[in-house]
Amino acid sequence: MTTRTGGQQMKHKLGVALGALAMCAVGAIATAPTATAAEAGTQVSYFTLYQHDNYGGNYANFGGTDKELNNKYWGGTTQVMNNGASSMRNATSSYVGMWDKGTDCSGSSYTAKPNSVDSDFSNNSFDNKASCVVFL
Incomplete structure (x- = not known):
């Protein structure tokens, strides 16, 4: 079993948290509905x-x-x-x-x-x- 110092533990926790955050962001992007051309940016009226x-x-x-x-x-x-x-x-x-x-x-x-x-x-x-x- 490997033991970690206080600094190593903090870096590990930070790395795990950032990894989880990145996974959530990828999941949100993959499931978010795609905007149509009319919805993107300012809508133009004619x-x-x-x-x-x-x-x-x-x-x-x-x-x-x-x-x-x-x-x-x-x-x-x-x-x-x-x-x-x-x-x-x-x-x-x-x-x-x-x-x-x-x-x-x-x-x-x-x-x-x-x-x-x-x-x-x-x-x-x-x-x-x-x-x-x-x-x-």
């Missing part, structure tokens, strides 16, 4: 326009103002967005204005309230008119 009613078809996310949709395309396609939106989701804390004439943002308009949705622009006489998006 204003989203959809090509069709009821949030259907292609879509495009906006994190800020875009005054000319004539040069923006639906979700990775070659289809220009200009005058092609039929529904929207505003997941931001901002009012978002849309107009039917790009660049100068004039003509008929529609304003989306913060954190709102509209499944059909026809009820606002704004179907297929969005040419300009401005965060207000």
Whole structure:
């Protein structure tokens, strides 16, 4: 049987305690649920326009103002967005204005309230008119 001095006993106890702590940490990491991309870090909110009613078809996310949709395309396609939106989701804390004439943002308009949705622009006489998006 090996005897240990006071200093050796303390080091042994410390080593055992650190080993147990490390085992607990590994167990916690192995069993912890994995965060999804949306849960990791600060969540980003967008204003989203959809090509069709009821949030259907292609879509495009906006994190800020875009005054000319004539040069923006639906979700990775070659289809220009200009005058092609039929529904929207505003997941931001901002009012978002849309107009039917790009660049100068004039003509008929529609304003989306913060954190709102509209499944059909026809009820606002704004179907297929969005040419300009401005965060207000």
